[in-house]
Amino acid sequence: xxxxxxxxxxxxxxxxxxxxxxxxxxxxxxxxxxxxxxxxxxxxxxxxxxxxxxxxxxxxxxxxxxxxxxxxxxxxxxxxxxxxxxxxxxxxxxxxxxxxxxxxxxxxxxxxxxxxxxxxxxxxxxxxxxxxxxxxxxxxxxxxxxxxxxxxxxxxxxxxxxxxxxxxxxxxxxxxxxxxxxxxxxxxxxxxxxxxxxxxxxxxxxxxxxxxxxxxxxxxxxxxxxxxxxxxxxxxxxxxxxxxxxxxxxxxxxxxxxxxxxxxxxxxxxxxxxxxxxxxxxxxxxxxxxxxxxxxxxxxxxxxxxxxxxxxxxxxxxxxxxxxxxxxxxxxxxxxxxxxxxxxxxxxxxxxxxxxxxxxxxxxxxxxxxxxxxxxxxxxxxxxxxxxxxxxxxxx
Numbered sequence: 001x002x003x004x005x006x007x008x009x010x011x012x013x014x015x016x017x018x019x020x021x022x023x024x025x026x027x028x029x030x031x032x033x034x035x036x037x038x039x040x041x042x043x044x045x046x047x048x049x050x051x052x053x054x055x056x057x058x059x060x061x062x063x064x065x066x067x068x069x070x071x072x073x074x075x076x077x078x079x080x081x082x083x084x085x086x087x088x089x090x091x092x093x094x095x096x097x098x099x100x101x102x103x104x105x106x107x108x109x110x111x112x113x114x115x116x117x118x119x120x121x122x123x124x125x126x127x128x129x130x131x132x133x134x135x136x137x138x139x140x141x142x143x144x145x146x147x148x149x150x151x152x153x154x155x156x157x158x159x160x161x162x163x164x165x166x167x168x169x170x171x172x173x174x175x176x177x178x179x180x181x182x183x184x185x186x187x188x189x190x191x192x193x194x195x196x197x198x199x200x201x202x203x204x205x206x207x208x209x210x211x212x213x214x215x216x217x218x219x220x221x222x223x224x225x226x227x228x229x230x231x232x233x234x235x236x237x238x239x240x241x242x243x244x245x246x247x248x249x250x251x252x253x254x255x256x257x258x259x260x261x262x263x264x265x266x267x268x269x270x271x272x273x274x275x276x277x278x279x280x281x282x283x284x285x286x287x288x289x290x291x292x293x294x295x296x297x298x299x300x301x302x303x304x305x306x307x308x309x310x311x312x313x314x315x316x317x318x319x320x321x322x323x324x325x326x327x328x329x330x331x332x333x334x335x336x337x338x339x340x341x342x343x344x345x346x347x348x349x350x351x352x353x354x355x356x357x358x359x360x361x362x363x364x365x366x367x368x369x370x371x372x373x374x375x376x377x378x379x380x381x382x383x384x385x386x387x388x389x390x391x392x393x394x395x396x
Contacts (some may be wrong), residue, residue, distance in 0.1 A: 018080060025059055025081050029088025034266070034360040037090045040216050041363070046172055047216045050090060054081070055125020060095065064103050068119035074317035075100070075251050079258040079309060086262020087269070089360065091367065093217045094130075094169045096255040096375075098122055101248040102129035102177045105194060109236030109244045114196065121174075129196075130173035131248070132164040132222055134375075147224065149180040149193060158229040160195060164222035166374070170206045171218060174199060178224070179245060182238060192245050194235040203227040213366045246325060250316055252375050253328035257309040260332075260339030260371040264302045267364055271295055271346035274353070285349075294345045301338035308334050326389055333381040336371035343368040 014022070032050045040047050054060050063078040064070025071077065082095045103122045106114055121127025138144035147162025160180055170176055175198045182193045197204055205223040213219075236244045272295060275286030285291050312327035343364045347354035355362045372378050386392045 018077065021059075021062070021077060022080050022084055024057075025054075025084040026088060028054065028057065028059070029085040029090050032088070032090055034089025037216075038357075038360060038363060045216065047090065047092060048172075050085075051092065051094075052125050054085070054092075055123070058123075060099050060125050061103070061119075061123025063099060064119055064123045065107055065115075068107070068115055069123040070103075070107075070119065071123075074313065075104075075254055076310065076313035076317055078251075079254055079313050082255055083258040083262040083265075083306075086259055087265040088262075089266050091215075091259050091263050093215055093259065094128060094172075096252055096259060097131045097168060098128045098173070100251040100255040101131045104251050105177065105235060105244060105248040106196075108247055109194075111232065111235075113232060114235065118175075118196070128169065128173045130167055130170045130176040131179075131252075132167045132170075132176045132197075133179040133245075134164060134166050136163060136165050145179060145181055145192065147178065147180040149182050149195060149229075152228060155228070155230070157231050158195065158233060160197070160224050160227040160229055162224050164224075166209065167206075167220050167222055169217040170199070170220040170222065171208070176204075176222070177235070177248075178222075191238075192242055193238055194244055194248075195229055195233045196235060197224075197227060197229065197233065201227055201229070213370065215367060243321075246321065249375075250312070250321065250324045250328045253332040254309055254312045254316065254324075256371055256375060257305065257312070257328075257331040257335035260335040260368065261302055261306050261309065263364055263368055263371075264298065264335075264339035264342035267343040267346035267361055267368075268295060268298055268302065270359060270361060271349040274350050274359075291349060295349065298338070298342040298345050301334075302342055305331065305334040305338040326385075329376075329381045329384050332371075332376070333378055333385075336368075336378065340368040340372055 037047060058071050059081045061069060062071035062073045062081060063075055066072035078100055085092055099122055103119060106118050118127060122129060135145055138146065149158045149160045152159050160178065162180065175196050178195045178197050180193055180195055182191060203225050204227050206220040209219040209221060211219050275291050275295065276284055278285050308327060309331040312324055312331045315327050316324035347361050347365060350359055350361065353359055387394055
């Protein structure tokens with residue numbers, strides 16, 4: 001019979017297995033470190049060596065089913081992996097997309113053939129998958145997406161047409177999970193559906209967007225002009241698009257929170273180390289409250305954001321998609337704000353040194369800002385909470 005302490009431990013305190021996972025992934029991340037990560041960025045290369053090792057050790061697929069090569073755990077464990085890699089200075093953005101969004105959607109809704117084809121490779125790092133939802137005019141509003149899929153009467157497959165923008169890692173991904181819309185035969189209305197599009201598919205064109213952002217993963221525009229897909233490219237049920245879509249978007253928000261918290265922890269750690277040893281007058285600068293208190297506040301806010309992230313992952317892994325949706329949005333909001341604030345305060349603590357390559361913090365200014373914008377802006381999360389949680393009327 002469970003006790004109050006058991007419930008408390010399972011929801012708020014990490015198990016011994018999760019603590020061990022956190023420690024092992026942290027060791028891996030520190031073995032590569034920020035210098036390795038930034039060297040790949042400056043060289044215009046991928047962090048493939050780290051990615052492949054994380055895959056071989058079972059970390060990338062920790063959330064995927066065991067029968068397809070995964071670890072059989074959940075989103076809680078996958079968020080630990082990303083947080084600890086980011087806290088070691090190696091925030092792997094593609095983890096948000098490949099195992100978290102695409103792997104989750106295929107594991108939950110894919111056909112047996114799709115699971116056999118993709119999940120083992122996503123789990124061990126030998127395959128990568130990008131995710132295409134954002135459009136130039138619709139943003140991430142799934143109700144305004146104009147990429148459409150229609151049946152090809154000649155083949156029984158699909159013809160996919162549209163544009164996407166700010167799609168990460170398309171050039172290194174073996175395929176992209178595209179959000180399109182099909183026409184409901186009963187109502188004539190368009191409904192979202194998900195399609196797996198291999199990178200070399202004829203008619204699938206991608207062009208790089210030049211970004212002033214220091215990450216190994218590049219951003220792309222996608223152009224799809226009557227891209228012919230087989231019938232089996234459709235993931236799941238044609239009539240359950242929204243359910244399947246949000247099954248991927250909730251993990252995306254949780255993993256973005258992990259990304260932000262990890263980056264914030266890395267920056268805070270560098271700042272604390274500097275404040276503890278840097279001496280200008282008679283004592284280290286960290287002895288002064290003007291330096292110490294903002295760092296303490298950043299630590300508190302990161303810890304609070306992690307609690308909300310853990311709640312969201314717990315609800316998602318328990319199968320509560322509705323509850324997880326609210327918590328995942330709140331976690332993403334809290335973590336993005338806390339992470340950006342921690343990075344900014346860390347740079348400020350170091351003064352001019354915070355902008356040097358030696359300390360590796362300045363590059364995080366842009367990266368931490370991304371989490372406040374993508375995959376959904378802080379304002380849209382506030383809209384979600386005000387409408388769905390507080391029951392306030394819409395202005396749109």
